[in-house]
Amino acid sequence: AKRLVQIPKQTVWSEMTPLAAAHKAINLGQGFPSFAPPEFVTNHIAAAVTDPNAPLNHQYCRAFGHLELVEPLRKIYAERLQREIGQMELLVTNGVTQGLNLACQAFLGPEDELLSFEPYFDLYTNDVYLSSSNIQLVPMQTDDKLANNWSFTEEALRAKITPRTKAILVNTPQNVPGKVFRRDELELIAKIAVEFDLLVFADEVYMTLVYDGAEHISIASFPGMFDRTITMSSAGKTFSCTGYKIGWMVAPEPLIIALAKVSANQTFCVATPLQIAIGRSLADATTNGYFQKLISIYEGKRELLVTALKDAGLPVVMPAGGYFALADITGIDESHYVDPNDTTDVAKDWQFCRWLTKEIGVNAIPVTAFCRKETRPQFEKFVRFAFCKKDEDIQEAGKRLQKLK
Numbered sequence: 246a247k248r249l250v251q252i253p254k255q256t257v258w259s260e261m262t263p264l265a266a267a268h269k270a271i272n273l274g275q276g277f278p279s280f281a282p283p284e285f286v287t288n289h290i291a292a293a294v295t296d297p298n299a300p301l302n303h304q305y306c307r308a309f310g311h312l313e314l315v316e317p318l319r320k321i322y323a324e325r326l327q328r329e330i331g332q333m334e335l336l337v338t339n340g341v342t343q344g345l346n347l348a349c350q351a352f353l354g355p356e357d358e359l360l361s362f363e364p365y366f367d368l369y370t371n372d373v374y375l376s377s378s379n380i381q382l383v384p385m386q387t388d389d390k391l392a393n394n395w396s397f398t399e400e401a402l403r404a405k406i407t408p409r410t411k412a413i414l415v416n417t418p419q420n421v422p423g424k425v426f427r428r429d430e431l432e433l434i435a436k437i438a439v440e441f442d443l444l445v446f447a448d449e450v451y452m453t454l455v456y457d458g459a460e461h462i463s464i465a466s467f468p469g470m471f472d473r474t475i476t477m478s479s480a481g482k483t484f485s486c487t488g489y490k491i492g493w494m495v496a497p498e499p500l501i502i503a504l505a506k507v508s509a510n511q512t513f514c515v516a517t518p519l520q521i522a523i524g525r526s527l528a529d530a531t532t533n534g535y536f537q538k539l540i541s542i543y544e545g546k547r548e549l550l551v552t553a554l555k556d557a558g559l560p561v562v563m564p565a566g567g568y569f570a571l572a573d574i575t576g577i578d579e580s581h582y583v584d585p586n587d588t589t590d591v592a593k594d595w596q597f598c599r600w601l602t603k604e605i606g607v608n609a610i611p612v613t614a615f616c617r618k619e620t621r622p623q624f625e626k627f628v629r630f631a632f633c634k635k636d637e638d639i640q641e642a643g644k645r646l647q648k649l650k
């Protein structure tokens with residue numbers, strides 16, 4: 246179909262993950278944990294599939310989501326959004342990846358535009374193109390001193406609003422820069438959404454990973470915002486199980502019904518035993534102190550990675566949330582990794598990541614995978630390293646990165 250023309254054949258994931266494997270590089274690229282989920286989670290999975298008295302655990306379930314998952318989510322979001330969440334205000338999805346696609350399919354058409362921030366997660370543009378609509382991007386202002394204060398002005402945001410704008414997508418904590426949106430920034434987005442009568446797609450997939458006491462704020466919790474916001478998150482990051490693909494959307498019932506019209510034709514429902522197990526795990530996690538423990542484990546991993554990068558001569562933008570850190574590669578001699586005969590017009594950070602994987606044995610992700618060609622000069626000095634990895638992996642990567650000095 247015509248709309249596929251804008252979607253690249255190869256993605257950064259389909260290139261970098263196999264490249265890392267082929268060169269036996271330590272994979273600090275794609276964001277998936279290299280360690281197992283907590284035992285209470287895997288025990289719930291085992292129980293859900295082996296219970297002889299629960300044959301229905303293996304069958305299709307309620308299309309909007311199994312109630313064993315929906316009920317704990319209602320409690321969590323009632324507290325988070327400071328309002329009661331009805332059973333029909335939730336839709337379980339195949340991760341936020343499906344959620345984003347559903348939101349674009351359900352609410353965007355050829356006359357519409359989505360507004361978001363750059364660098365953006367690469368699926369956003371593709372989802373917009375798949376719904377035959379268009380995207381406008383506000384480039385975040387970066388900071389020369391590498392402080393984690395990337396932001397945007399009201400003026401820059403307003404400049405990208407057009408008569409076609411239908412929704413704003415905000416991702417907090419934000420993949421790639423590890424930014425946690427501040428209250429005043431979210432208030433500004435909310436004000437603009439109300440003024441122009443826009444929907445808000447809130448991708449909060451890293452919501453449980455915020456550091457140094459930073460607060461994750463859901464824009465749907467602001468007065469009047471629940472009615473126009475679709476809040477999305479998942480279990481993958483929280484329970485180190487990105488392959489289970491259990492995600493969810495929270496929104497007013499009419500919006501959920503619209504989303505479910507699409508999901509009914511994509512997946513009908515999501516893996517039943519995994520929903521049950523994640524529901525039981527969320528119920529446990531809210532009482533066993535797991536969320537606090539997770540943050541302290543990740544603060545330790547962040548420290549390991551940031552120290553390793555700095556020791557290798559790579560300055561870092563300290564992430565306040567998520568499980569990625571950005572390193573500035575301007576100090577590394579370009580003659581190592583830029584091929585002067587290259588005619589493919591590939592960005593410098595991309596060349597650096599290929600070289601780092603093949604020659605140094607560490608895989609990372611180029612930030613220009615998350616921006617347009619126009620903004621390449623602003624972002625191509627940054628490379629993204631993941632710290633959702635075993636401590637040994639991060640330490641070994643640190644040793645290999647010493648060769649950069």
Ligand code: GLN
Nearest residue numbers: 258274275276277342420
């Ligand atoms: N969210 C993951 C990352 O940023 C990638 C997910 C995917 O490959 N679709 O690394």
